[in-house]
Amino acid sequence: xxxxxxxxxxxxxxxxxxxxxxxxxxxxxxxxxxxxxxxxxxxxxxxxxxxxxxxxxxxxxxxxxxxxxxxxxxxxxxxxxxxxxxxxxxxxxxxxxxxxxxxxxxxxxxxxxxxxxxxxxxxxxxxxxxxxxxxxxxxxxxxxxxxxxxxxxxxxxxxxxxxxxxxxxxxxxxxxxxxxxxxxxxxxxxxxxxxxxxxxxxxxxxxxxxxxxxxxxxxxxxxxxxxxxxxxxxxxxxxxxxxxxxxxxxxxxxxxxxxxxxxxxxxxxxxxxxxxxxxxxxxxxxxxxxxxxxxxxxxxxxxxxxxxxxxxxxxxxxxxxxxxxxxxxxxxxxxxxxxxxxxxxxxxxxxxxxxxxxxxxxxxxxxxxxxxxxxxxxxxxxxx
Amino acid sequence: xxxxxxxxxxxxxxxxxxxxxxxxxxxxxxxxxxxxxxxxxxxxxxxxxxxxxxxxxxxxxxxxxxxxxxxxxxxxxxxxxxxxxxxxxxxxxxxxxxxxxxxxxxxxxxxxxxxxxxxxxxxxxxxxxxxxxxxxxxxxxxxxxxxxxxxxxxxxxxxxxxxxxxxxxxxxxxxxxxxxxxxxxxxxxxxxxxxxxxxxxxxxxxxxxxxxxxxxxxxxxxxxxxxxxxxxxxxxxxxxxxxxxxxxxxxxxxxx
Numbered sequence: 001x002x003x004x005x006x007x008x009x010x011x012x013x014x015x016x017x018x019x020x021x022x023x024x025x026x027x028x029x030x031x032x033x034x035x036x037x038x039x040x041x042x043x044x045x046x047x048x049x050x051x052x053x054x055x056x057x058x059x060x061x062x063x064x065x066x067x068x069x070x071x072x073x074x075x076x077x078x079x080x081x082x083x084x085x086x087x088x089x090x091x092x093x094x095x096x097x098x099x100x101x102x103x104x105x106x107x108x109x110x111x112x113x114x115x116x117x118x119x120x121x122x123x124x125x126x127x128x129x130x131x132x133x134x135x136x137x138x139x140x141x142x143x144x145x146x147x148x149x150x151x152x153x154x155x156x157x158x159x160x161x162x163x164x165x166x167x168x169x170x171x172x173x174x175x176x177x178x179x180x181x182x183x184x185x186x187x188x189x190x191x192x193x194x195x196x197x198x199x200x201x202x203x204x205x206x207x208x209x210x211x212x213x214x215x216x217x218x219x220x221x222x223x224x225x226x227x228x229x230x231x232x233x234x235x236x237x238x239x240x241x242x243x244x245x246x247x248x249x250x251x252x253x254x255x256x257x258x259x260x261x262x263x264x265x266x267x268x269x270x271x272x273x274x275x276x277x278x279x280x281x282x283x284x285x286x287x288x289x290x291x292x293x294x295x296x297x298x299x300x301x302x303x304x305x306x307x308x309x310x311x312x313x314x315x316x317x318x319x320x321x322x323x324x325x326x327x328x329x330x331x332x333x334x335x336x337x338x339x340x341x342x343x344x345x346x347x348x349x350x351x352x353x354x355x356x357x358x359x360x361x362x363x364x365x366x367x368x369x370x371x372x373x374x375x376x377x378x379x380x381x382x383x384x
Numbered sequence: 385x386x387x388x389x390x391x392x393x394x395x396x397x398x399x400x401x402x403x404x405x406x407x408x409x410x411x412x413x414x415x416x417x418x419x420x421x422x423x424x425x426x427x428x429x430x431x432x433x434x435x436x437x438x439x440x441x442x443x444x445x446x447x448x449x450x451x452x453x454x455x456x457x458x459x460x461x462x463x464x465x466x467x468x469x470x471x472x473x474x475x476x477x478x479x480x481x482x483x484x485x486x487x488x489x490x491x492x493x494x495x496x497x498x499x500x501x502x503x504x505x506x507x508x509x510x511x512x513x514x515x516x517x518x519x520x521x522x523x524x525x526x527x528x529x530x531x532x533x534x535x536x537x538x539x540x541x542x543x544x545x546x547x548x549x550x551x552x553x554x555x556x557x558x559x560x561x562x563x564x565x566x567x568x569x570x571x572x573x574x575x576x577x578x579x580x581x582x583x584x585x586x587x588x589x590x591x592x593x594x595x596x597x598x599x600x601x602x603x604x605x606x607x608x609x610x611x612x613x614x615x616x617x618x619x620x621x622x623x624x625x626x627x628x629x630x631x632x633x634x635x636x637x638x639x640x
Contacts, residue, residue: 216501219500219501219503220500220501222503222504222505223499223500223501223502223503223504224491224496224497224498224499224500224502224504224507225497225498225499225500226500226504227484227487227488227491227504228488228491228492228497230480231477231480231488234477234478234479234480235475235476235477235478237439237475238471238475238476238477238546239488240458240459240460240463241437241439241459241460241463241468241469241471241475242463242468242488242489242492242546242547242549242550243460243461243463243464243492243493243550244460244492244497245458245460252498252500256500
């Protein structure tokens with residue numbers, strides 16, 4: 001066969017901006033409570049400082065949920081309207097166990113290692129394991145039921161499934177366990193994990209959760225499996241003809257997305273110390289969808305941006321406009337979709353070349369008296 | 385030619401409701417040949433391809449590949465068994481780069497598809513293979529272009545590249561020159577020849593350009609209205625009166 005062609009930098013692509021941005025983000029977020037503490041003079045666990053920690057905790061959790069949703073729709077091209085089922089599933093699995101199983105277990109079976117009481121730790125690990133199992137199960141449930149469907153039918157079955165779970169969770173027959181309509185309240189948490197008593201701990205745990213999730217998901221979408229999932233979005237028929245089974249990869253996408261959504265749901269129920277039926281409803285899925293679209297589908301940073309913006313907007317719009325805030329938010333969302341059809345991060349990635357060119361042109365204006373514009377050509381590897 | 389039969393269609397039929405697109409077709413394709421299937425529009429060529437590649441199940445009949453009955457085998461399994469297919473209507477991954485399009489096909493044949501925490505770019509062998517194929521189909525220098533931004537002729541080459549990267553034993557070319565201008569055709573013919581002759585592969589070719597069919601194929605099967613009308617060497621087919629009738633229409637047949 002023809003001799004190997006010489007290609008310019010085939011493998012290693014510099015990801016400097018992304019890495020630096022990520023580190024800056026971690027540093028900023030880690031320092032923020034202390035900075036607020038210094039500026040406002042309020043203690044770490046009171047007043048403004050505590051309030052903003054709370055806002056950011058909600059942001060960290062929703063960011064992971066939005067990323068997991070983007071894994072489905074942005075990377076896999078799987079338009080599921082039932083992603084909230086995983087989120088709520090994780091939350092309810094955690095809430096139910098912590099409320100109805102853990103307290104008695106802790107009382108009756110203390111596990112001691114020397115003088116340290118390990119009971120709570122063991123309980124939490126077991127609960128975490130159950131949450132993971134429930135998430136995987138929900139992911140599989142969605143993957144299996146929607147296996148043979150496409151397009152609108154696919155979206156409808158996912159919506160129907162999550163609505164069914166929503167109705168089951170709400171049913172009065174289960175009032176004793178789930179609290180039905182009112183939701184599951186009064187989840188007992190150890191003091192160190194209690195967001196009212198020890199908010200800073202929860203803050204750092206959820207921040208770590210966001211960072212680890214981002215790194216894992218980024219690794220995943222760039223893995224051989226992740227690349228095939230992207231191919232599934234692009235062209236399912238061709239994928240089949242080169243030997244991939246789309247159902248397998250769709251199932252993997254569903255399960256992985258469900259695991260991250262379930263963990264996000266678990267943290268959300270820690271943060272609220274409750275689990276409510278709204279967490280399973282389509283509203284929650286649409287929230288994640290809005291975050292993903294605003295930030296940029298098919299990117300991982302996009303949903304993080306989207307979650308941040310949505311969280312900030314919610315906060316300020318509520319104080320400015322009161323209960324009517326979603327109306328104003330709706331208008332803003334339409335404007336974002338009109339002007340930034342690829343979301344904030346997506347549009348940035350598309351336009352940054354032009355911006356760079358613009359700056360170069362500006363510079364040229366001052367440095368040399370160039371006779372004609374020298375068009376820049378040559379392909380750059382796209383970022384992924 | 386006494387080569388072994390690589391793929392065989394046995395009384396293959398496909399009906400879409402009342403329309404019988406492929407009607408009791410039996411076909412033997414021998415190893416190391418380029419077997420062309422020609423016929424007027426609607427003769428059932430693409431449907432036959434869909435049956436051979438497993439895109440749709442036949443109404444009746446069997447498909448035998450390397451001596452095994454693969455009638456019920458899914459298209460993705462057939463790809464692993466060694467059947468590759470290109471499409472008449474360009475069928476690529478539009479928002480991925482040329483390199484990634486072909487790399488995915490190369491990766492499909494490997495055993496690393498489920499390594500979820502390894503970076504795909506660290507699997508050098510697939511990138512090497514993709515670059516090799518890019519050289520074969522003549523897309524050097526276009527590695528980083530998004531597939532949807534390629535001009536039509538290069539999309540057709542990419543289409544072939546995706547198929548070739550799977551290293552199939554049997555290549556199904558469905559009108560590889562569809563929509564290409566005459567100047568681009570010789571280039572593509574060379575690619576096909578090179579790919580087939582290298583490693584002694586076998587190819588089935590559906591094509592409308594007679595000059596191309598006559599020059600590169602060893603055997604030609606003529607189809608008309610879902611049936612096999614004639615089969616033979618290019619020379620035999622060119623001088624077959626029935627074939628001329630099929631192409632010129634039945635009017636002459638009735639008058640004769």
